[in-house]
Amino acid sequence: MQEKKFMLEELAQLNDGTCVDLEPIKNKEDGSYSLIKDEIEDFISKPARTHSKKSSFFDSVPSTELKKSIEAILQMRNIHEEISKKNARYEFDRKMARIRKIKSKTYRKMKRKDKIKKEEALEACFEESSRSEETSSNIQEFRPVISFEKDKKDPSNEEDYGQSPSDDSNDSARGLVDKAFEVPGFEGNEKEFLLEKAKVVQEDAPQIIEHCLPGWGDWAGEDIEFHKNKFNTTIEKKDGIKMSDRQDYRKSNVIINEHAEISDKYKSTLPYGYSHENYNEKLKTPISLETTSSKIFNRFVRLNKNDNAALGETIRPREFNPEY
Known part of the structure; x- marks a missing residue:
């Protein structure tokens, strides 16, 4: 009998709200139901088993308004985090697609x-x-700075219309000055000067000279047409000074020789024992009374004379001695 006895758990599976139909067991002729009838009734009379969840602080139901508002804020924060994650994933996918396209x-x-x-x-x-x-x-470029031409007004010109009488007086005074200092043949001299300056500028400018030698790798003669190519052409580059780099670029009334060397008498040398940096620092040192003390200021501005000379004695100036 004990071997044929059914366990209660095998007959009724009540986990998760599911159950087993006992009608087929009751209708069996072997009398197995009568053996386990008492156990089944005892099990049915017991209260249903409930799965109690573990208590947690975060799973507790908010009871006050403050807790409810905090819970709502936390839920909204979680929603925003999910949205930001989705956006970041979308941006990443878009960049990866662009990278694949660039490749x-x-x-x-x-x-x-x-x-x-x-x-x-x-x-x-x-x-x-x-x-x-x-x-x-x-x-x-070579327009003269001082023009001695008479400025004649055109009455039909709209710019001259409506000018003040002071402008007319200035123009009349200028005409009198031009007439008083009028130089015969000035216009011709001015043109010659401008042409001469243009010639000097062109000579000093950088040039590219091509030398073509007929007969090198080709036929040459009187009636033969010459063809220029890389084999019979040589290019010579001549260094020079650009027009914008000249010293007289903005001075139309002078011509400055860019190739003139400085005379020795205009060259300066550093004092003995000084370097360029030390000498520049010495020159930049302020000697005014506002930036230095009175003692140092008096030392800087002290007269260069003999302090041991008696009062009323004539102090002769120093003379240049070429021997030194």
């Missing part, structure tokens, strides 16, 4: 073409601006 050959080729087009456009704009600057500089 492709077609994308790099397209970027290279766009870069070349932008560089060509910039070079074209730079060439146009340099040409316009050259033309304007050629026109206004």
